[in-house]
Structure formats: C-alpha cells, structure tokens
Amino acid sequence: MQDRQKIAEFLYSLSQANERARAQQFDPENVADRVVRWLLNNDVLRPAEIKPVYRSWFAQFDTDQPRERLWRMLANAIPHKAEEIRHAAARVYAFAEANVSIPDAIELCQQQFDNWSVHDWETLIALECLPIASMTVGHSARTRFVFASPDPTRPAIQPLLRSLALEGFELRYAASATVAFLADKVRIIIDANQNASNSIFSGLDVIDPQQAA
Numbered sequence: 001m002q003d004r005q006k007i008a009e010f011l012y013s014l015s016q017a018n019e020r021a022r023a024q025q026f027d028p029e030n031v032a033d034r035v036v037r038w039l040l041n042n043d044v045l046r047p048a049e050i051k052p053v054y055r056s057w058f059a060q061f062d063t064d065q066p067r068e069r070l071w072r073m074l075a076n077a078i079p080h081k082a083e084e085i086r087h088a089a090a091r092v093y094a095f096a097e098a099n100v101s102i103p104d105a106i107e108l109c110q111q112q113f114d115n116w117s118v119h120d121w122e123t124l125i126a127l128e129c130l131p132i133a134s135m136t137v138g139h140s141a142r143t144r145f146v147f148a149s150p151d152p153t154r155p156a157i158q159p160l161l162r163s164l165a166l167e168g169f170e171l172r173y174a175a176s177a178t179v180a181f182l183a184d185k186v187r188i189i190i191d192a193n194q195n196a197s198n199s200i201f202s203g204l205d206v207i208d209p210q211q212a213a
Contacts, residue, residue, distance in 0.1 A: 026054040035071035035089045044084050045074065053077045083176055086151050090173035098132055098148040098172035105132040105148075106185050113189055116164055121190055125183045128176070129157050142167040148174035148182075 028047040031037045039045040053074050060067045075085040090097070108131055113121070124130055129149040137144045145166055149157060152171045161169050 026051045033070045035069070035085070035092045036074070038088050038092050039071070039074075039085065042088070044081065044088060045078075049078060050074065083150070086176075087173060090152050093153050095152040095171060095173045098146065098174040100132050100148055100174050100178050100182075102178075102182060102185075105130070105182050108132065108134060109182075109186050110189055113193060118190055118194070120160075120164060121186060123160055125186060127154060127157055127160065128179050128183070129154075129160070129171070130179060130182050130186060132172075132174070132182070137168060144168035144170060146170050146172060148172050148179055150174060150176040150179055 026047065028040055057070045057073050071085055071089055075082040112131060128151060129147050131145050132148045133146040134143050147161060147169060152173050
C-alpha cells in the first residue's frame with residue numbers, strides 16, 4: 001500500500017514538473033498578457049525577442065518580490081522598442097493620446113506651480129507625468145487637468161494625482177521625448193522659484209535681540 005502511495009506521489013510530482021517546464025516555454029499562440037498579444041499581432045515584436053525575457057518574467061513566480069508585467073520587462077529589455085511598447089500598452093488600456101502644446105503646458109505649469117509643493121513637482125517629474133492643459137467641465141465651473149505621461153499605466157501615478165486634491169483630472173499618453181522636454185522646463189521653474197526665495201531671505205537683516213536691546 002505504501003509503495004503504491006509513493007508511486008502515485010512520484011507520478012504527481014513528475015506531472016507537476018512537466019507542466020511547469022511547459023509553462024516556462026513561451027507560446028505565442030497562448031499569450032495571457034493583452035499588451036504582448038497586441039505587440040505580436042501587429043508585428044512590433046517577434047516571438048524570438050520575447051522568449052528570453054519571458055523566462056526571466058516566469059522566474060518571478062519563485063520569489064516573494066512584486067511581479068512585474070511581461071510587457072514592462074520587454075520595454076526595459078528592448079530599449080530601442082520601449083517607446084512602441086509603452087505606446088501599445090496605453091492604447092490597449094484605453095488611454096487617449098495627448099496633443100501637447102509645449103508653450104501652453106509651460107504656461108500652465110508656471111500658473112500652477114505655487115499650488116503644489118516642490119516635492120509634488122519633483123515626484124511628477126520622477127514619474128514622467130506632467131500637466132499639459134486644463135479645462136472647465138460643463139456648467140459646474142470645475143477645472144479638470146490633463147496630464148501626459150509616456151507610461152500612463154504606471155501604478156504610482158493615479159494615487160499621486162489624487163493626492164493633489166484636484167477637482168478632476170485625465171491622464172493621457174505622450175511620447176517620452178515630449179514629457180522629458182517639458183520636465184526640463186519645469187526644473188527651470190523650480191530652480192527659479194527656489195533662487196527667488198533664497199534671494200528674499202538673504203536680503204533680510206538678522207539682528208540678535210540682545211544686541212537690539
């Protein structure tokens with residue numbers, strides 16, 4: 001009886017091992033990731049480009065670390081196609097593409113600068129997400145801000161935007177180069193405001209109260 005149980009356990013473990021081995025092999029005909037499926041169907045990526053990254057992605061299941069999506073790992077692993085991959089992800093997850101006017105976006109950032117902390121602005125820059133437009137919604141006179149990012153699906157973006165206490169916001173996709181250019185301009189605004197503050201305080205006379213007495 002014990003021998004039969006051992007044989008059954010061995011056969012079960014063998015079948016599990018075989019199933020796992022099959023799962024480690026990338027199958028372009030059976031792709032769960034919707035973004036990767038879109039990339040394959042639209043000839044942005046070939047199975048040969050995905051297979052080595054897929055093995056690294058599958059290895060995440062053996063760790064306690066947070067699991068990254070396969071398409072994100074592909075964007076990191078294939079830099080010359082990263083923009084196309086992120087754009088595809090935005091399209092698959094139904095983020096509209098932003099029509100960015102750099103002069104208008106810079107003016108908005110200047111107008112809005114004092115409403116958010118420097119830390120907020122620096123976090124927005126780090127997350128590659130910046131305001132590009134604002135509009136009045138319906139008859140409510142509520143202002144809705146439009147933010148642009150090359151990776152609008154990034155999990156940390158939505159909580160940050162909600163923390164800014166906006167009346168409303170919309171997140172759209174924009175190319176990395178566009179957002180990076182705007183980020184450089186925002187850094188200039190940050191530096192200019194910090195330098196102005198330092199100039200004001202440096203012009204104040206600090207008098208020892210005891211000497212004044």
